[in-house]
Amino acid sequence: MDSSQVPSKSCSICNEPTSLKCKSCSSSAYCSPKCQKEDWSLHKLLCSRLAAFSTPPGTNFRRAIYLPIHEKAPKFVWVPVEKSRLWDGEIQDDDDADFTEWLGERRFGFRMMKRNQVRNRELENEIQLTFKVTAYGSLGIPPLEVNECTGHVAKGKNISLWRGPILAMKMVGKDSELYGHIDMEDLRDLADFFTVTNAVMEM
Numbered sequence: 370m371d372s373s374q375v376p377s378k379s380c381s382i383c384n385e386p387t388s389l390k391c392k393s394c395s396s397s398a399y400c401s402p403k404c405q406k407e408d409w410s411l412h413k414l415l416c417s418r419l420a421a422f423s424t425p426p427g428t429n430f431r432r433a434i435y436l437p438i439h440e441k442a443p444k445f446v447w448v449p450v451e452k453s454r455l456w457d458g459e460i461q462d463d464d465d466a467d468f469t470e471w472l473g474e475r476r477f478g479f480r481m482m483k484r485n486q487v488r489n490r491e492l493e494n495e496i497q498l499t500f501k502v503t504a505y506g507s508l509g510i511p512p513l514e515v516n517e518c519t520g521h522v523a524k525g526k527n528i529s530l531w532r533g534p535i536l537a538m539k540m541v542g543k544d545s546e547l548y549g550h551i552d553m554e555d556l557r558d559l560a561d562f563f564t565v566t567n568a569v570m571e572m
């Protein structure tokens with residue numbers, strides 16, 4: 370079997386077919402109580418918060434995961450999106466997201482997660498990480514503060530220090546410019562990502 374073809378409703382931990390769901394959030398699925406237990410220390414950071422984020426405040430809001438700088442636990446947040454427009458106002462098919470409430474006005478950088486290298490699976494829906502970039506080092510601008518949440522979700526196995534707040538949003542499928550709602554199970558892919566991927570260097 371080609372392990373890169375594992376469907377997304379496979380066990381978050383080991384990719385085997387699932388036989389049980391988390392009773393609390395009814396979202397993450399596992400093959401066994403053993404894998405559920407292995408996921409729990411991460412899963413519990415968001416599990417009880419999903420219920421309050423089941424219904425968007427409006428049709429143009431998408432559920433995202435926010436990783437604050439100085440808090441250990443990530444948060445679900447709503448991010449407004451709208452169809453992008455050409456210079457003449459013509460509406461396009463792809464989405465523009467408004468990150469300012471969570472990331473502020475500074476310049477943004479992006480990183481696409483397409484694959485979970487730790488668990489050897491393709492992501493059915495890509496995850497977009499958005500973070501701040503600064504002209505660090507020039508004009509006396511100090512570096513952004515280290516993001517403690519990334520270290521916590523990666524259990525200290527993050528291979529580099531990410532800085533500033535980070536927002537994770539789920540795309541609809543692959544190579545898509547449409548945003549969907551991020552789910553509980555995406556938290557495992559997110560945590561694994563920091564254990565194998567270097568932070569983008571500030572320029």
Ligand SMILES: [Zn+2]
Nearest residue numbers: 380383400404
């Ligand atoms: Zn499993």
Ligand SMILES: [Zn+2]
Nearest residue numbers: 391393394416
């Ligand atoms: Zn749960």
